[in-house]
Amino acid sequence: MVAEDAAAGLASPLTNQALRNQARDILQGAEYQAYMADKPKPGDDWLSKWLDQIGQWLHDLFRDHPPEVGDTGGKALEQFIHIGFFAVLVFVALVLLLALLWWGYTLVRAWLAARRRDNRLPVVTHADRQALQQSHCDAAAASLAAGDYRQAIHYLFLAATARLVDDAVFAVSDVMTGRELLAHCRLEATSPDLATALGQLHAIDEPRWFGRQEALQTDYAVAQSAYEVFDRQLQCLQPVRHGGDAKGAA
Known part of the structure; x- marks a missing residue:
């Protein structure tokens, strides 16, 4: 049967138009569209990797220091201290980044204002x-x-x-x-x-x-x-x- 199917395929080869029709059907199919919608964009790779690293760090933290029922101190306290310390570091990093961006913005704005002011000055000989x-x-x-x-x-x-x-x-x-x-x-x-x-x-x-x-x-x-x-x-x-x-x- 396999030999007969192969012989039948050779006897009736697909034309270029038929191949194009099949490719169009695949690209317009629901499965391919769903795959493209779920596929991460190139610009989101760094963000997804960063979020994955944070998730992995939290997973390792909970795995190494699992909370115990009824435990109001000890491991549970240590766990929350680690989480709070990490949150503070993230907050400080964001504040420093915003301060750096604002400082750069003020420098650029002052430079542009000086250029505009110099261009408006009259020429006195x-x-x-x-x-x-x-x-x-x-x-x-x-x-x-x-x-x-x-x-x-x-x-x-x-x-x-x-x-x-x-x-x-x-x-x-x-x-x-x-x-x-x-x-x-x-x-x-x-x-x-x-x-x-x-x-x-x-x-x-x-x-x-x-x-x-x-x-x-x-x-x-x-x-x-x-x-x-x-x-x-x-x-x-x-x-x-x-x-x-x-x-x-x-």
């Missing part, structure tokens, strides 16, 4: 600073000619800070307070006279411009002297970079 300084000096001379010593002193202070104020606030430096301007000015540590002269200008300007103290001609003379010292010290400095542009005297 050395020529822009010189032009603003000269404009304030001209305004100070005009105020002096008009007898307005208060405004003349303030323009001298603005002329000094125009050379050192940060790029981010350069466009609005004329409407900032003296303390705000000093906070945004980066003075050279190697030139204490520069900082002293600018501080003296601020000390003369603040109580007269923002306060009610009267500005006299002698006050303007002191401010003019401090500004000349400031300008000479600035001329002696090499061009330095603040923000994205060279600052300092030419």
